[in-house]
Amino acid sequence: MRIGELAERTGTSVRSLRYYEQRGLLRSERSSGNQREYDEVAVERVHLIRSLLAAGLSTETIDDVLPCVSEPAIQTPRLTRTLLEERARIDADIARLEGMRRLLDDVIAQAPPVV
Amino acid sequence: MRIGELAERTGTSVRSLRYYEQRGLLRSERSSGNQREYDEVAVERVHLIRSLLAAGLSTETIDDVLPCVSEPAIQTPRLTRTLLEERARIDADIARLEGMRRLLDDVIAQAPPVV
DNA sequence: GTGCAACCTGACACCGATGTCAGGTGCAAG
DNA sequence: CTTGCACCTGACATCGGTGTCAGGTTGCAC
Numbered sequence: 001m002r003i004g005e006l007a008e009r010t011g012t013s014v015r016s017l018r019y020y021e022q023r024g025l026l027r028s029e030r031s032s033g034n035q036r037e038y039d040e041v042a043v044e045r046v047h048l049i050r051s052l053l054a055a056g057l058s059t060e061t062i063d064d065v066l067p068c069v070s071e072p073a074i075q076t077p078r079l080t081r082t083l084l085e086e087r088a089r090i091d092a093d094i095a096r097l098e099g100m101r102r103l104l105d106d107v108i109a110q111a112p113p114v115v
Numbered sequence: 116m117r118i119g120e121l122a123e124r125t126g127t128s129v130r131s132l133r134y135y136e137q138r139g140l141l142r143s144e145r146s147s148g149n150q151r152e153y154d155e156v157a158v159e160r161v162h163l164i165r166s167l168l169a170a171g172l173s174t175e176t177i178d179d180v181l182p183c184v185s186e187p188a189i190q191t192p193r194l195t196r197t198l199l200e201e202r203a204r205i206d207a208d209i210a211r212l213e214g215m216r217r218l219l220d221d222v223i224a225q226a227p228p229v230v
Numbered sequence: 231g232t233g234c235a236a237c238c239t240g241a242c243a244c245c246g247a248t249g250t251c252a253g254g255t256g257c258a259a260g
Numbered sequence: 261c262t263t264g265c266a267c268c269t270g271a272c273a274t275c276g277g278t279g280t281c282a283g284g285t286t287g288c289a290c
Contacts, residue, residue: 013279034286087223094213149267150256
């Protein structure tokens with residue numbers, strides 16, 4: 001498929017897909033007139049990229065991490081370290097968010113009876 | 116206290132404190148020669164602001180929300196709505212992060228025996 | 231073969247919180 | 261009084277992912 005279809009099927013902008021490619025996260029064949037051509041697997045991959053971005057990983061980190069998501073065997077000690085760091089960061093983020101969730105809960109609980 | 120002390124006691128840059136004031140999150144008296152003067156309460160307030168920022172709230176939203184954290188009574192229906200929206204957003208963030216945490220767990224579990 | 235939609239590259243703009251610099255003033259100690 | 265540090269304002273820079281525009285090419289449909 002071409003980039004427009006991939007964009008639509010993944011809920012992503014064309015701009016972002018080109019950016020992901022530029023950052024090395026996504027590859028494409030080029031067809032005759034230099035237009036990007038993607039296979040089905042790309043859809044999954046883009047979803048994964050977006051999830052990792054949404055979790056706060058940078059494209060650079062994703063570039064490190066992606067290969068061993070698809071092929072776990074490639075994992076090197078250095079990569080494992082990156083993974084552990086990112087997991088720790090995510091844990092910290094979750095903890096912070098849960099703290100704020102509780103705070104908001106308290107504040108909301110004291111609201112005038114809109115309930 | 117003056118701004119330098121507040122910065123140090125809250126682990127914040129002077130720059131950020133001025134920014135918070137500019138965004139309406141923090142107030143200060145001005146003393147004789149136009150220098151900001153803070154009371155003890157400011158320390159707590161800055162900590163709260165930073166926590167909310169870290170939870171992903173914008174200064175604008177914090178400006179909405181802060182008054183009813185200190186004085187729950189002020190909460191208006193509109194404010195309550197903002198609070199509910201932010202809580203929902205935080206819940207979604209937590210869920211997404213937990214998903215990625217699980218993903219990373221899986222990947223890490225398949226690592227070569229660095230353990 | 232003509233036209234329009236989709237694509238290409240490259241560049242610049244944006245957002246939001248923060249860093250940083252410049253040029254000037256306040257304040258306390260020597 | 262002088263020196264040096266803390267403070268003041270205002271402006272511009274940064275980062276990363278994305279929007280958007282310009283100017284040009286491809287590809288499909290009529």
